[in-house]
Amino acid sequence: MSSLSNLLLPAVLFFALGVIARLIRSDLRFPPDLAKILSIYLLMSIGLHGGYELAKADIMIALNSIVWALILGFTLPIIGYLMLVATRKVNPLDAAAISAHYGSVSAGTFLTAVAYLDSAGITYETYPLIMLAVMESPAIVVGLLLAAKARQTLAAKDGSQVSSISDNSGAENQSNFGSLLRDAFTNGSVVVLIGSMIIGAISTPSGMNKLFPFIDDIFMGVLCLFLFEMGMVAARRIGDFRKVGLVLAAFGIVMPLIGGLVGVYIGTSILDFSVGGATLVGVLAASASYIAVPPAMRLAVPEANPSFYLTLSLGITFPFNVIVGIPLYHNLAQALAV
Amino acid sequence: MSSLSNLLLPAVLFFALGVIARLIRSDLRFPPDLAKILSIYLLMSIGLHGGYELAKADIMIALNSIVWALILGFTLPIIGYLMLVATRKVNPLDAAAISAHYGSVSAGTFLTAVAYLDSAGITYETYPLIMLAVMESPAIVVGLLLAAKARQTLAAKDGSQVSSISDNSGAENQSNFGSLLRDAFTNGSVVVLIGSMIIGAISTPSGMNKLFPFIDDIFMGVLCLFLFEMGMVAARRIGDFRKVGLVLAAFGIVMPLIGGLVGVYIGTSILDFSVGGATLVGVLAASASYIAVPPAMRLAVPEANPSFYLTLSLGITFPFNVIVGIPLYHNLAQALAV
Amino acid sequence: MSSLSNLLLPAVLFFALGVIARLIRSDLRFPPDLAKILSIYLLMSIGLHGGYELAKADIMIALNSIVWALILGFTLPIIGYLMLVATRKVNPLDAAAISAHYGSVSAGTFLTAVAYLDSAGITYETYPLIMLAVMESPAIVVGLLLAAKARQTLAAKDGSQVSSISDNSGAENQSNFGSLLRDAFTNGSVVVLIGSMIIGAISTPSGMNKLFPFIDDIFMGVLCLFLFEMGMVAARRIGDFRKVGLVLAAFGIVMPLIGGLVGVYIGTSILDFSVGGATLVGVLAASASYIAVPPAMRLAVPEANPSFYLTLSLGITFPFNVIVGIPLYHNLAQALAV
Amino acid sequence: MVTLYPEKLLNIISIDSMEDRLVEMFKKYGASGYTILRARGEGSSGLQADISGFDANILVKVIVPLENLEVLLESIERKINKGYHLTVFVSDVEVITPEKFSKPLR
Amino acid sequence: MVTLYPEKLLNIISIDSMEDRLVEMFKKYGASGYTILRARGEGSSGLQADISGFDANILVKVIVPLENLEVLLESIERKINKGYHLTVFVSDVEVITPEKFSKPLR
Amino acid sequence: MVTLYPEKLLNIISIDSMEDRLVEMFKKYGASGYTILRARGEGSSGLQADISGFDANILVKVIVPLENLEVLLESIERKINKGYHLTVFVSDVEVITPEKFSKPLR
Ligand SMILES: Nc1ncnc2c1ncn2[C@@H]1O[C@H](COP(=O)(O)O)[C@@H](O)[C@H]1O
Ligand SMILES: Nc1ncnc2c1ncn2[C@@H]1O[C@H](COP(=O)(O)O)[C@@H](O)[C@H]1O
Ligand SMILES: Nc1ncnc2c1ncn2[C@@H]1O[C@H](COP(=O)(O)O)[C@@H](O)[C@H]1O
Ligand code: NA
Ligand code: NA
Ligand code: NA
DSSP: OOHHHHTTSHHHHHHHHHHHHHHTTOOOOOOTTHHHHHHHHHHHHHHHHHHHHHTTSOHHHHHHHHHHHHHHHHHHHHHHHHHHHHHTSSOHHHHHHHHHHHHSOOHHHHHHHHHHHHHTTOOOOSHHHHHHHHHTTHHHHHHHHHHHHHHHHHHHHHOHHHHHHHHHTHHHHHHHHHHHHHHHHSOHHHHHHHHHHHHHHHSOHHHHHHHHIIIIITHHHHHHHHHHHHHHHHHHHHTTHHHHOHHHHHHHHHHHHHHHHHHHHIIIIISOOOHHHHHHHHHHHHOOOSSSHHHHHHHHOTTSOHHHHHIIIIIIIHHHIIIIIHHHHHHHHHHHHO | OOHHHHTTSHHHHHHHHHHHHHHTTOOOOOOTTHHHHHHHHHHHHHHHHHHHHHTTSOHHHHHHHHHHHHHHHHHHHHHHHHHHHHHTSSOHHHHHHHHHHHHSOOHHHHHHHHHHHHHTTOOOOSHHHHHHHHHTTHHHHHHHHHHHHHHHHHHHHHOHHHHHHHHHTHHHHHHHHHHHHHHHHSOHHHHHHHHHHHHHHHSOHHHHHHHHIIIIITHHHHHHHHHHHHHHHHHHHHTTHHHHOHHHHHHHHHHHHHHHHHHHHIIIIISOOOHHHHHHHHHHHHOOOSSSHHHHHHHHOTTSOHHHHHIIIIIIIHHHIIIIIHHHHHHHHHHHHO | OOHHHHTTSHHHHHHHHHHHHHHTTOOOOOOTTHHHHHHHHHHHHHHHHHHHHHTTSOHHHHHHHHHHHHHHHHHHHHHHHHHHHHHTSSOHHHHHHHHHHHHSOOHHHHHHHHHHHHHTTOOOOSHHHHHHHHHTTHHHHHHHHHHHHHHHHHHHHHOHHHHHHHHHTHHHHHHHHHHHHHHHHSOHHHHHHHHHHHHHHHSOHHHHHHHHIIIIITHHHHHHHHHHHHHHHHHHHHTTHHHHOHHHHHHHHHHHHHHHHHHHHIIIIISOOOHHHHHHHHHHHHOOOSSSHHHHHHHHOTTSOHHHHHIIIIIIIHHHIIIIIHHHHHHHHHHHHO | OOOOEEEEEEEEEEEGGGHHHHHHHHHHTTOSOEEEEEEEEEETTEEEOOGGGSSOEEEEEEEEOHHHHHHHHHHHHHHHHTTOOOEEEEEEEEESOGGGGGSOOO | OOOOEEEEEEEEEEEGGGHHHHHHHHHHTTOSOEEEEEEEEEETTEEEOOGGGSSOEEEEEEEEOHHHHHHHHHHHHHHHHTTOOOEEEEEEEEESOGGGGGSOOO | OOOOEEEEEEEEEEEGGGHHHHHHHHHHTTOSOEEEEEEEEEETTEEEOOGGGSSOEEEEEEEEOHHHHHHHHHHHHHHHHTTOOOEEEEEEEEESOGGGGGSOOO
């Protein structure tokens, strides 16, 4: 499947339609809760499906996948942080908040990649789905740690003033950190995804059979609707492109390229997945969270400017992956597989 | 089907997932209007289906079912009221408000029972569906009457003060009573259910054929989503368990057991239903309303404490029925059928 | 198919159920955003379907349909305006706002007509779908122009006062007019419909195949739900019947009859469509907008009384078309086809 | 110069099923309109979390001339005495179109 | 001790399709921000019930320093004279960060 | 005659994920209840459009006796100093049931 035909997938076309709707300043608005409903459905469906398959899976490969998902989730933000600090375009707190997004994943991008593979008739393993579930949380933890480090650096530079604030609120920060950690692992998307996977794995087959029309037949239509809306959301952020500046915008493309390369390599050479499976690992590593991580960073790193990470993750990396990245990582996986 | 395999039904598992999500304090929130959308869909689907079947039904059995539904709806709250007053743990107004919930029904529990029977391959009559529709309203009326009685009792005890308030607002109360009565019978759920049943019965078959994919194929998935959310709602109330006290909590389990026993007996011995049908009548009698009756009681018996009836109906009786009750009433129906 | 059996279509029956629910003052309320979600789905589905068919269509017929859609969209409001001014029951600004609604279309009515034809086994061309998309906007433009004219007339009569206001705000009005024009053509429904048509036309067939269960199987059920809600919305307006007066109410029936006649004639004799296609053109011409035009008129003609156009379009013309109009235009098309 | 005129803004927080009764009251006592916002909250009668739409509150706002306020407040007080949970507060506001708020609804 | 500074809170209730125009007005006249709530209501122009989202209102809140209020009110009055239905009221509030409300948006 | 008693109404606008922390604060400092409304808006931290529910604001209202206000405001000021974006304003209100607002939650 050539990357051109990627552009003719209904899901990708609806994403483009959403972008266009905003660009021509249409008054089209989806109800605020619709995206949430659609993403609960998508996570539940893919979870049930995956769990059903995973019941037959090899536990060692599954564990191995989880370990590598954790490695990716912890390493990518550190790479991102170092790169961002090196650019000197953002302060360390902004760098911490931005890079946390890249350790986590975008379920929307993952599902588009699945649609891409399905429509090209390429098979893939189910293990990347576990990795999707696993990678939602660790990046948030790394983000917290990087921000703590950044605050120390700033305090050392700044002297008295900042540290006195920290003094005042040391205990509070401590408890905040604990509650943010808990939040990271009980995040809503994680619960729906892992819960559905378990249910898919342990349900009676007759029970699952009654569910398949719901989770299979209408899946692609719901995904189109979801990407339609995400196109509109992304386009709102594309306009802020100028605000973040060229260097940061470039980061929003370079970072997924690095992630994609690393991910595809791990998928192919370490986890020994098929071309389809390795493509999905590439997509996981390349994609940036826009649902779980932004609110976590707002609470954990309130000093950081949300425009930076929202514009990068939603306005640049997400469209880049959906339109250019997915076929690219696929080609990469094909090349490495030879 | 053993009661263990009940626990492996996807619908029941999603209920459990919802409970767990709350217990681990996940930030998972369903949009506030989603439950309403899902329950409109569920009532419409089951109504259309039932109406389609009922068009071929025996009118005498149907009428007989309605009569017994009314008897159940009027009698169960009185039993509950007497039991509650006997415990001396709540005042008569609370007793009236609580017991009204047990004369009415929980469509969620009913649908879970249908899923349980379906997945065990047990057939059942359609008449219990009419009973479901009929039983939504009378309990509200009994609740109003019991509350009026309770107010008299309290006034007699209290002397002047309360009665002077009643004097002031005699006319208003009168009109309130009328409007509450009307509300009881034009309740939204009743309208969707009965309306859909009629449409299912009179529509052209070709028209109905175009509807079946909507009302059949995705039904189980929507039910899972609904129970997922209801699990979260129930879990919020389970925590209030301590507030209501052990005696009241016990009532939340004893009352459905009584209802279930009476219902299964009526289903088997009086209405002469199959094991499946009798199980459903048991579920109707055992279940407590959590959609129609609570707001009605808030308006009609504002003096009663909503924590009591919400905790009992949502936090205790509903989970009890979904997890333990349904297979129990089924076993009972099997035993009585012999 | 007789007009009686039209009344036995589930979609029409659900519309009636919605009306009845309001008349018996049921507390049934659909969540405010549900109608929007349902109509996005309906427009997307019908657009994808139509686009898929249109890819095989004759470009000349398509262009011809568009031209005639524009002619209808521009002419009908003028006819309506002249009739309304002649009645002397409303002032020219109200007449402008009301008549704009009749140049535009009601997708709900169109879809009911499609359901009617489908269930009667009558085939129809896809071109009317393009006309549906085209006719959303021009009527708004005509409405603006008529209102501008009406303001001049009033100013001429009234003398100084009104014109001084116009003076004050000449520049602002100018820019408003521009933005209203843009709004007319980037209207949300238009974007969803035309966008989906293009996607349906250019998507890979394998991609479209995955979408068909979503856009086909559950379509009729969603339409029923949508009409259920629209029945409630219409019934709220039927009550305002008295406020608008008999003459205006009569306009709400005469105008669609004129539109239907003209539309069926154009469909049969000029565009040379089959009976089914001509019926749909009749429905387009006969129906009045209740989604796109009302907010546009609120902004563009704030002086007009919204009760007038909402009552006419939603409370009179919409139910009339759904229940009486559709079979009527169909009979007309049959008569003309001979 | 825009002239500002004093009015009273009555705010009522209650469960959403009280809506019809409150609106009836406003109409009875000559309010010129009202505005309703969906809300959630917590108070002595527990948590109203608007989860699943089962336990939503409303916040109702009514602008009334001072002379209409008293009778509305009395009517509200009667409801509170009957057991209804109504959280009520009044604030001073200034308006530019005072005549608007003295024309009763319907 | 937290010090409180006086500001004016401007409230506007209107149909939701007016939103873009109101926001434009706030930006033009130097507001530092605004807050919008979804509402429904009833008034002289009929019922705005937010049923099916067809007829929703919005309640807009803008905190402005006293010196900016006048020009905003004049602009609103012009809109009302053109026929737009705007229910407007102003109230006194106290804030802890007055500088926040004097920095114009964008 | 209904008697009216003065209280303070504290209003806070913030992103919706701050909700748990704000509620915790109210409970800690003895508020008798609180009310939350879903909102959107714009300010120095950009647009919070509540599109797709990703960037919603909340407007929180808490009625407190004057003597409780100070400690709440101090706690809020600390949060603002840490970088949280909170738009805060206080207004005077009158209530008919003052005892209601002096009973702490739970
Ligand atoms: N002190 C308060 N401040 C703001 N809102 C309150 C307060 N107390 C109660 N409320 C609101 O009023 C509703 C009913 O309160 P209550 O009557 O105390 O149960 C609550 O759900 C809150 O939304
Ligand atoms: N007296 C009032 N108190 C509160 N809100 C009002 C009042 N009058 C009008 N409104 C609101 O303003 C909107 C428009 O009012 P109107 O301009 O009178 O049609 C209504 O839908 C209400 O939401
Ligand atoms: N001047 C203002 N008037 C009303 N609301 C405001 C104002 N400034 C900020 N806000 C609200 O507070 C939120 C956060 O503002 P900020 O801290 O300036 O980013 C915004 O999204 C608005 O909802
Ligand atoms: Na990633
Ligand atoms: Na029962
Ligand atoms: Na028309």
